[in-house]
Amino acid sequence: MNAADLPITPRALAHVFGEPVHAFPHDLYIPPEALQVLLTEFEGPLDLLLYLIRKQNIDILNIPMSQVTTQYMAYVEAMEACHIELAAEYLLMAAMLIEIKSRLLVPKPSVEIDFDADIEDPRAELMRRLLEYEQMKLAAQALDALPQAERDFSWVCVAFEPEHIELLPDVNLVDLKLAWLGLLARNRQIQHHVVASEQLSVRAQMAHILRVIANGRYYELNELFDMQQGVPLLVVTFIAILELVKERLISVTQYAVLTPVYVQLIAAKSSEA
Template sequence: MTDEALAPAAPPSLQDGENALPEVVDSIAVARLYGSPLFQLPTDLYIPPDALEVFLEAFEGPLDLLLYLIRKQNFNILDIPLADVTRQYLSYVDQIRSRNLELASEYLLMAAMLIEIKSRMLLPPKKTEEGQEPEDPRAELVRRLLEYEQMKLAAAKLDQLPLLGRDFLRAQVYIEQSMQPRFPDVSLHELQEAWLDILKRAKLTQHHKISREELSVREHMSMVLRTLQGRRFVEFQDLFEPSRGPQVLVVTFIAMLELARERLLEITQAEAFAPIYVRLAYQPA
């Protein structure tokens, strides 16, 4: 039956060639698209089969599925009943293998490992060379499960922390300046006074060139010894030349102290407040 047979006849008021549709057409339309009636489904509409599948539990990998089966039934993770767990694990793998073989390959590897561990548990245990009990075949699997559970719990705790953009937003406040700052006006007379003040301070500034004179204590020690040669006594103040500046006076005094420390000079005084005399402590040849 064609669409024309399903559609009611047009009223007499409509002429041939007109595109107007009567209101009764809405009663037989299969759908409405943006308010307009749709009388036939599009032939190019494609819905992938996977889009209609529903997974009640989603797991991130074989360890996640295995841990879920153990914790859901309150099994002791240190004493896993491999027969029950493996049976439940394989039933889930069969479901996903029928839909997505590539996704099921990783789960099949873990299923093979479970079957291998169960087979090793059925065999009689072999003692080691040291006579100790052999390791439980489930030990490596238990270690991996415990490590995975710790990482999963840590990731869950990190996910519960407040996250910028998800749990809170950064507050931003924009304050509009309603009034522009007004600076005081400067007159020509004030600029003139400021310039004269700069010139006045420039005249007060003087440049001084400081020269550095290098003085040698050993050289002044020799000068003091030459002054005392051939003389019995020399008054203390006669050994200094005030005209040469305080630097020379200080170096000359240090030279005299150094000569006295080396016992090359003798400094004597007859009584308190009497003149101080200096002489050589040895007689030159």
Template structure:
């Protein structure tokens, strides 16, 4: 049996794969076969050829890859041997051997589970990228020195206990708990009004109020839900820039927006 040669322009590194299952899925995709119908001999030859192409092997990193190589070699050797009959021992008068777990089927189940989680992780990554493309983070203009210093400080996130499989598992549980047939069609309303325009409108309304003070309920009155979202974001941005103060005297009182005097007006820009 001829072994397909790896692509010459492909740089062979173990770092490119998250584990031996990831490498196996890559080889199976290249063969264009189903996971449940793995050509064991061909996949084993390509897997071993891949490991032979690795120049420097980190023993700690390559340990799992070598264990998988041993498993594949065992599976390949079984495919080359004649199948054992269950009646052999019975014919000799011995008790039948206990059922042994087929490592081939166990490997297929591991690949199917890994493939399912890998697809879920990729779906999460696509949603993350789409979210950041839709809501870009842009630097504020005219911010205070202390605000700039705060934004420049790096934020350290403790993610040692978080694994991509945890996120994929959570995503799968959430998706399985939603009845999409019951939800039906949903129309998403889009508001392309720049936040800077909402800011200028809010400042103008505060100035025309005569007292430089409006309740948040008054600001939202007469606007749609998506427009309220834009006004709310404009309120947060103006408060961050200290153009307004947000006050609530008591826990049950209405939230009030108070204009801070002595600031330059905001001019809406086309791309704001």
């Protein structure tokens, strides 16, 4: 079968509810006022004036009021002819333009000119308002050009199970000082006034502490002190603990601020990790 033998399907003029329409209805009537096209929308009279000035490359500091007023009034009359309700500010701006135009057309009296005096331009206030409006409009356009959520991009929420890692606070000198003062205070309550000469060795006490904590568990700092032996042994034991910390043989930690201080053998801590 040749392509010329295929039936020719007429092209649909429109589709109504998904059904093609190949011919205009005989009773179709569209009133003229129902078809209106507004080519340009303005946000106010200043926006319309700025559009007329920039479209014709007019210097905003030297506005030809007659030309601009004529174009502005033509737009207002066109809007009224289309039965579009105008805001009062459009009519107020029209009255202002007509006033400025009339003031410029009024002949000036022939008097002696004082060149030192400032001559007020009737367009000065209008030019100031136009410049301020243009600056605000450009700033608004710059802000609108920035990416906006739900317009230029969408937020993405990712649900995941957080991992809680307990970080133990470091033990500083203040914590050790408080622990030491607490030990001294407890020792004063139970100390015995015994006068005796004894030889105390820091190294021997260091070895004793290492033997006590050799099983690798945490020991509270108070457990390493023998309160019954007096203050000299307490001092030697405390110095021995400081030396062990300095030589990185033991570690001291606490679970929260102002809580008991614990001691553990570093070798045992590394094997646990």
